Amino acid sequence: MRFFAIGFGQAGSKILDLFVDNEKQRGAGIKHNVLAINSARTDLLGLRHIDHKDRILIGQTLVKGHGVGTDNKLGAKVAQEDIETILSAIDERGTHDVDAFLIIAGLGGGTGSGGAPVLARYLSEMYAEPVYAVGILPAPEEGKLYSLNAARSMITLLKYVDNLILVDNGAWKFEGASLKESFARINEEIVRRLTILARAGEPIEEGMVGEMVVDSSEVINTFKGGGISSIGYATTTAEPEKKKKFGFSLFKKSREEASFEEDKSMKIASLVRRAALGRLSVPCNIRSAERALVLVAGPPEHLDRKGIEKAKLWLEDQIAGVEVRAGDYPTRKTKYVAALVVLANVTDIPRVKQLQKLAVEAREEVEDAEKIRLEKTLELFDEDIDPLF
Ligand SMILES: Nc1nc2c(ncn2[C@@H]2O[C@H](COP(=O)(O)OP(=O)(O)OP(=O)(O)O)[C@@H](O)[C@H]2O)c(=O)[nH]1
Incomplete structure (x- = not known):
C-alpha cells in the first residue's frame, strides 16, 4: 500500500518523520511520497529524517514562520492561501503509483487542525485515490480550546476524507509520565500500526510466501464510507521453534504434530483477540464497527492460516457488520509476531x-467572555467625553 503521506503541523510532521525513519531502518523498499507542512519554521527544522526538499513552510506572509498559535481558523486560512504551493509540490512528486493519501495531524492545535481539512478537500476533489486522515485528539488536560479546535477540525475533515483514523492522546498517555513525555512513545505506537498497514499488497521478501494475501484494494474497501476508524495492535515474541520430538510411532508423531499446529493457530487467534480488545487507537465499542481488517506479520513459521481464519470468524461475531478481511505478511526482519486490527466506521x-460537549462549552464561554468584556469596557468609559475623531 503506497501512501502519499503528508504530515501537517508539528505533531503530524513528527509522526511522519518517525515513519520515514522506520521504513528506512527496515529496508522496506516501499516507495512512499512524503511532505511535511508547517507554518512554524523551527518545527520544520527539527525534523531529522524527511529530506529538506520535502518540507514546506506555509503562511509566511501571515505568520512569518512563527506558527498560528493554536488558532485553527488561522491555520485553515494559511493553508488556503498557500494551497497552490502545496498542490504543486504533490503534483511534482507524482501520484501515479500512489494507492492513497494519508494526512497526519494533531487536531487540537492550529496549523494541522485547520490545514488538514483544507488539504483533504482539495485532494478529494482532484484525485481519484482515497484520502485518509490520521487525527490526533488532544488529551482532556490540554483544555477546552484544544477540544474546540479538535471538534471543529473533525467535523470538517469528515466531509472530505474517505476515512478518519483517530488516535486519542488522552487514552494513550503512559502512566507516571506527562503528556509531553508520552509523545515519543505514542508516536512509536502510531507508526507501528501505519507500518503494518503499508505492508498490505506490497511484494514480500524473497523466498517468503504469504498464505493469505491482503491487497491494498482490500484495505481501501475496508476503509470506504467516510467514517471514523480505530486501530488495535498486539505483539508477541516469536519464540524459536522447539525441535519437534515426535516420538517413534507414526501415529504418535502425527498426533503431536497436530497438537503443535493447533497450538500455533490458537496463539494467532488469541493475538488477534488481544489486538481487538486491548488498547485501541481511540477507545470505542467494537460492536459498533461496520467492517474489520486483520493483518498478521511475523516470521513465516509462526504464521498460521487456521489461526487467522479462527480470528476472522470471531471478529465477524463481534462487529456490527459482516465484512472482515484478513491476511498475513511473512517477514524475517523481526523477532515478533504482530497483529493489527482495523475497526472501520x-x-x-x-x-x-x-469532545463535542467540551467544545460547545468552550464556544459558549468564549462568546460570554467577549460579551462581558465589551460591556465592562464600555462601563469604564461611561462619562460624557467625546473621542478625538
Ligand atoms: N501524539 C502526539 N501528539 C502531539 C505531539 N505534538 C503535539 N501533539 C498534540 O497535538 C496538538 C497540538 O498540535 P500541534 O501539531 O503541536 O500544533 P500545530 O498543528 O503545529 O499548530 P500550531 O502550533 O498551533 O501552529 C495537541 O493536542 C498536542 O497534544 C506529538 O509528538 N505526538
Whole structure:
C-alpha cells in the first residue's frame, strides 16, 4: 500500500518523520511520497529524517514562520492561501503509483487542525485515490480550546476524507509520565500500526510466501464510507521453534504434530483477540464497527492460516457488520509476531461525544467572555467625553 503521506503541523510532521525513519531502518523498499507542512519554521527544522526538499513552510506572509498559535481558523486560512504551493509540490512528486493519501495531524492545535481539512478537500476533489486522515485528539488536560479546535477540525475533515483514523492522546498517555513525555512513545505506537498497514499488497521478501494475501484494494474497501476508524495492535515474541520430538510411532508423531499446529493457530487467534480488545487507537465499542481488517506479520513459521481464519470468524461475531478481511505478511526482519486490527466506521466513540460537549462549552464561554468584556469596557468609559475623531 503506497501512501502519499503528508504530515501537517508539528505533531503530524513528527509522526511522519518517525515513519520515514522506520521504513528506512527496515529496508522496506516501499516507495512512499512524503511532505511535511508547517507554518512554524523551527518545527520544520527539527525534523531529522524527511529530506529538506520535502518540507514546506506555509503562511509566511501571515505568520512569518512563527506558527498560528493554536488558532485553527488561522491555520485553515494559511493553508488556503498557500494551497497552490502545496498542490504543486504533490503534483511534482507524482501520484501515479500512489494507492492513497494519508494526512497526519494533531487536531487540537492550529496549523494541522485547520490545514488538514483544507488539504483533504482539495485532494478529494482532484484525485481519484482515497484520502485518509490520521487525527490526533488532544488529551482532556490540554483544555477546552484544544477540544474546540479538535471538534471543529473533525467535523470538517469528515466531509472530505474517505476515512478518519483517530488516535486519542488522552487514552494513550503512559502512566507516571506527562503528556509531553508520552509523545515519543505514542508516536512509536502510531507508526507501528501505519507500518503494518503499508505492508498490505506490497511484494514480500524473497523466498517468503504469504498464505493469505491482503491487497491494498482490500484495505481501501475496508476503509470506504467516510467514517471514523480505530486501530488495535498486539505483539508477541516469536519464540524459536522447539525441535519437534515426535516420538517413534507414526501415529504418535502425527498426533503431536497436530497438537503443535493447533497450538500455533490458537496463539494467532488469541493475538488477534488481544489486538481487538486491548488498547485501541481511540477507545470505542467494537460492536459498533461496520467492517474489520486483520493483518498478521511475523516470521513465516509462526504464521498460521487456521489461526487467522479462527480470528476472522470471531471478529465477524463481534462487529456490527459482516465484512472482515484478513491476511498475513511473512517477514524475517523481526523477532515478533504482530497483529493489527482495523475497526472501520465505528459509531460508538465516547471520547468524540465528550469532545463535542467540551467544545460547545468552550464556544459558549468564549462568546460570554467577549460579551462581558465589551460591556465592562464600555462601563469604564461611561462619562460624557467625546473621542478625538
Ligand atoms: N501524539 C502526539 N501528539 C502531539 C505531539 N505534538 C503535539 N501533539 C498534540 O497535538 C496538538 C497540538 O498540535 P500541534 O501539531 O503541536 O500544533 P500545530 O498543528 O503545529 O499548530 P500550531 O502550533 O498551533 O501552529 C495537541 O493536542 C498536542 O497534544 C506529538 O509528538 N505526538
